[in-house]
Amino acid sequence: MTKLLSPANENVLFLGNEAIARGALEAGLAVASGYPGTPSSEVIEALASVARKRNLYVEWSVNEKVALEVAAAASFAELRSMAVMKQNGVNVASDFLLHLTASGTRGGLVLVSCEDPGALSSVNEGESRYFARMLEMPLLEPADFQEAKDLTKWAFELSEQIGNVVMLRSVTRMSHASGNVICGKLPVRSRRAKFEYGGAVMDSQTGPMISTPVVAKHLLHQQRLKVIEELFERSSFNRYIGPAKPDLLILTSSACFLYAKEALEMLHLQKRVGILKLGTTWPLPPKLLKTHLQKTQQILIVEEVMPFLEEQVKVLASGMSPHVGRKTFFGKYDGALPSAGELNPDIVAGAIGAILKVKRKILSKSYLSEIKKATEMIPVREQTFCAGCPHRASFWNIHTAIALDGREGFVCGDIGCYSMAALSPATGYHTMPTLHSMGSGTGLACGFAKLSQFDFHKPVLTVCGDSTFYHAVIPALINAQHNRADITFIVLDNAGTAMTGFQPHPGLKVSALREAVPPVDIVSICQAIGVQVAVSDPFDLSATSKILTSFLAERGSVKALILRQACALSPEKKGKKPYTMQVNEELCLGDACGCNRLCTRIFRCPALTWNQSRKKAMVDEVICAGCGVCASICPQQAIVKYNGT
Amino acid sequence: MKTEVKIITKNLILTGVGGQGNVLASRTLAGMLVEAGYVVTIGETFGMSQRGGSVMSHLRISPNEVKSPQIPYGQADVIVGLEPLEALRVLTIYGNPQICVLSNSRPVYPIGVITGELPYPPPEMIEAAFGRLCERYWMIDATAAALRFGNPVFSNIIMIGALAQTGLLPFDRRMFEREIRKTLPRDKCVVNLMAFDAGVSMIK
Numbered sequence: 001m002t003k004l005l006s007p008a009n010e011n012v013l014f015l016g017n018e019a020i021a022r023g024a025l026e027a028g029l030a031v032a033s034g035y036p037g038t039p040s041s042e043v044i045e046a047l048a049s050v051a052r053k054r055n056l057y058v059e060w061s062v063n064e065k066v067a068l069e070v071a072a073a074a075s076f077a078e079l080r081s082m083a084v085m086k087q088n089g090v091n092v093a094s095d096f097l098l099h100l101t102a103s104g105t106r107g108g109l110v111l112v113s114c115e116d117p118g119a120l121s122s123v124n125e126g127e128s129r130y131f132a133r134m135l136e137m138p139l140l141e142p143a144d145f146q147e148a149k150d151l152t153k154w155a156f157e158l159s160e161q162i163g164n165v166v167m168l169r170s171v172t173r174m175s176h177a178s179g180n181v182i183c184g185k186l187p188v189r190s191r192r193a194k195f196e197y198g199g200a201v202m203d204s205q206t207g208p209m210i211s212t213p214v215v216a217k218h219l220l221h222q223q224r225l226k227v228i229e230e231l232f233e234r235s236s237f238n239r240y241i242g243p244a245k246p247d248l249l250i251l252t253s254s255a256c257f258l259y260a261k262e263a264l265e266m267l268h269l270q271k272r273v274g275i276l277k278l279g280t281t282w283p284l285p286p287k288l289l290k291t292h293l294q295k296t297q298q299i300l301i302v303e304e305v306m307p308f309l310e311e312q313v314k315v316l317a318s319g320m321s322p323h324v325g326r327k328t329f330f331g332k333y334d335g336a337l338p339s340a341g342e343l344n345p346d347i348v349a350g351a352i353g354a355i356l357k358v359k360r361k362i363l364s365k366s367y368l369s370e371i372k373k374a375t376e377m378i379p380v381r382e383q384t385f386c387a388g389c390p391h392r393a394s395f396w397n398i399h400t401a402i403a404l405d406g407r408e409g410f411v412c413g414d415i416g417c418y419s420m421a422a423l424s425p426a427t428g429y430h431t432m433p434t435l436h437s438m439g440s441g442t443g444l445a446c447g448f449a450k451l452s453q454f455d456f457h458k459p460v461l462t463v464c465g466d467s468t469f470y471h472a473v474i475p476a477l478i479n480a481q482h483n484r485a486d487i488t489f490i491v492l493d494n495a496g497t498a499m500t501g502f503q504p505h506p507g508l509k510v511s512a513l514r515e516a517v518p519p520v521d522i523v524s525i526c527q528a529i530g531v532q533v534a535v536s537d538p539f540d541l542s543a544t545s546k547i548l549t550s551f552l553a554e555r556g557s558v559k560a561l562i563l564r565q566a567c568a569l570s571p572e573k574k575g576k577k578p579y580t581m582q583v584n585e586e587l588c589l590g591d592a593c594g595c596n597r598l599c600t601r602i603f604r605c606p607a608l609t610w611n612q613s614r615k616k617a618m619v620d621e622v623i624c625a626g627c628g629v630c631a632s633i634c635p636q637q638a639i640v641k642y643n644g645t
Numbered sequence: 646m647k648t649e650v651k652i653i654t655k656n657l658i659l660t661g662v663g664g665q666g667n668v669l670a671s672r673t674l675a676g677m678l679v680e681a682g683y684v685v686t687i688g689e690t691f692g693m694s695q696r697g698g699s700v701m702s703h704l705r706i707s708p709n710e711v712k713s714p715q716i717p718y719g720q721a722d723v724i725v726g727l728e729p730l731e732a733l734r735v736l737t738i739y740g741n742p743q744i745c746v747l748s749n750s751r752p753v754y755p756i757g758v759i760t761g762e763l764p765y766p767p768p769e770m771i772e773a774a775f776g777r778l779c780e781r782y783w784m785i786d787a788t789a790a791a792l793r794f795g796n797p798v799f800s801n802i803i804m805i806g807a808l809a810q811t812g813l814l815p816f817d818r819r820m821f822e823r824e825i826r827k828t829l830p831r832d833k834c835v836v837n838l839m840a841f842d843a844g845v846s847m848i849k
Contacts, residue, residue, distance in 0.1 A: 176688075177688045178685070178687040179684070179685065259713050377770060379765060381698055381755040382755060382756050385697070608759065622792070
C-alpha cells in the first residue's frame, strides 16, 4: 500500500519531502524527529507512517531544539538520525546546533531545513544556509526529486565521514513539488545502539561527546572538512550542462536550477549559455569552480534568497584571479536578480535576456489588451479564517471585550492560523498589531505590561495556539507571572497543530506513531505557574465575553483563558455540520436594519453572504460548516440554527 | 500508451480555492500519467495559502525530463478551474491564444465580495472573457452535480471526468479507476467513479 516502501528500481511519483524521507530510509535511518512547519512537515509524517514496518523511532518533538537533541542522542549511540524543520526552526535549534557541531557526532546525523523563499507559508523568508558557513557544516541542496532522495542518502555517509552534522536544504518548490523518483534499495538490517564515552577526549568514537578542548577539536573538524571538499570536487551532484565556451555561465543550486534550464529554453539560448549546477554548496569545491570560471568572462549566479553562493564564489574567484582572470559577475549585488522574494523561470529569463540582450517572444498586443481588461474585473481573494473556524469566534469575543473595556486594549499575536488576524487585520477585527516568532506574543505582552511607569496604560492581551504553548510560550508565561505582568493570556486551543495538518502535540493522547501517550494539560501547567485560569468555548459568545471582560477589569496579575474548540478542518469535524443555518428573511431587515450588515460586512465568514438582489443576508450551504456562531451575532435573531443536517 | 497521443510537454494548471480538493485532483492526475510512462512534475503551494485563498497546482507532463515546478507566464496549455474566478485569474497570467479552459461555473465568493467591498464579475462576463482569451473552453456546474452525490467535495473528481472527456490529456476511465484503487478504500472508489462518469457526461 505505502509507496514510500516501493521496491528498488520502481519509478514513483514522490513529493519532494517524501523523496527526502525515502532517501533517509535507504540510508538506514533509525531515529527521526521534528516540529511541524510548512514546508517541512511531510518528511516526518511520511517516516511515521512506515515507522513500525522499518523499526524506526519517529517523534514530533515539543520544538526544534529538542528535536535536534533527540536526533543527536541517537547519533551519539551510533545510529543514523535526522532532525527536520522549517527555516525558522533552525533558528530555534541553533543554540544546541552550535554546540553539537563543536562536539561532533557519530552515527550519520542530517539536519533537514525546508525553507520558504517568498514566504508563501511563513512570516519571513529567512534562510539558514548561512548557518552552514557559520558553523562549518557541509551543505547539500537538491535540484530535483531524484536528487532529493539521493542527496539525503549521501548526506548520512558524509556525516559519518566527517563525524559531524550535515545539512540538507530544500525549498517550498522542492519540498511541496512532486516528481518521478527511481527508488534504490532499502537496507535489510538495522544497527544496534551503543554509547561509548570512556575513551580519550580527542577520540571521537569512544571519548566523551563534548566540545573541549575547543581549539583542538575545531582544527580536527577543519582538517576533515578538507576531505569533504575533495569529495565535493568529484561529486556527480555538481554538473555542467552547456557549450564548451559559453557566452555566459550560470551558477545555481536547488529549484533555481530548474528555473535556469527553463529560462534558457524560453530564450533558445542552450547553445550560448552554460549552467553549473551545484548540489554541494558549502564548502564550495574550488578546483571545480576554477575549471568552469575559466570557460567564460560573464557569470550569473541564480539563487534564493540571499547572495550566499554569490559571496562565496566572488571570494574564491578573487583568490584565483591570477589563473582565471577578471570576471564580470551578475546576481543580487548588481541587481540583475531581485534581492528578495522567490524566483521563477520568467525572472531568470529576464535577467539572462538583459545580460545577453536577447528578447523573449511575447504575446500579441491585442491579446495582452484583452488580458488587461479581464484582469480589471478580478477581485482579490484575501485569506481568511475558514467557515466554522473557532478563531473567528475567539477574535469576535476579544474584540467585544476590548470595546466594552474602552481603554484601547490590544493583542500581541503569535504563529498559527490565527496569525491571519494580523496579516489581514479585518479578519482579526483590528485587534492584533504584532506578530513575530513562536512564543514572542507572550514575551512582548510581558514587556508592554511593564510600561505603566512610563504612562502606558493600555490593557495588554496575547494569544497563542495549543501547539505553540508547549513550543515556546511556557518560559514567557513564567516570566509574566514572576515579574507580575498584568496581561490577559489566551490559548486558542483547537486540539492539534492545525495549520500544518493536525500533527499531534504534547497536549494530545496520541503520538506521531499513533501510540497512546500521556497528555500534558495546559490548564494544570498554568495553575502550577500560579496564574488564574478559566476555560471557555469560544462558540459560546456570552460566556466567553463575560470572562474576558472581567479579566480585563482585574488589574495587576496574569489571567489565562483557554478557549477550547477543535479546528473546523480537524478530521473529527470535517464534513459534519452540528447545525443547519438559515436566514429567516422575514426577520432580516436587510439594509433597513440599523446593524449596517454586521453579519456579512464585519463578521466576515465565507459562508455568510449578501444576496444582492433581495438585499438580505444568506447562508451558502456549500461553504457553511454549521458552527452556529452567526446566530448569536444577529441583533434581529434572523439567523436561525437547526440541530443536525 | 505514450504513442496514442503525441505530446511534447503539456502544461496544465489546476486552480481553485483552498478546501476544494485541488491537491488530491492534481495528485490523481499525475499518478495516472506517471503510470502511463510520462515524467511528471507538480508544483504546488499549500499550508497557510490554502485558508480560503487561491490555490494552484502546476502539472508539467513531459516525455522525458523534470521541468520547473513553476510554469512560465503565458505558457499553460490547459487550465482546470474548480472555481470560475480563479480560472480567470490564472488565465490572465498563464494564458495564450492556444489555451483551453475547463471550469466549474459555481462561484466561491472572496471575502471582499461577501463584505460588499468588491464586485464579483457576473458569470456571463467571465464566460465572455474565456471566449476572447481561449481557443476552447467549457463551463460546467460541477458543484451542483457534486451536491447530488451528497458532498460538494466531489466536484474535483467530476472535473477530472470532464477533463478526460475533452481529450486534452492522455488518460481515460480505466486509468482513473486503476489510480484510485491504489489510494482509496473500496467503498469510496464506487462513488468516485460515479462522480467521474458524471463529469464525462457533462462535456458535449
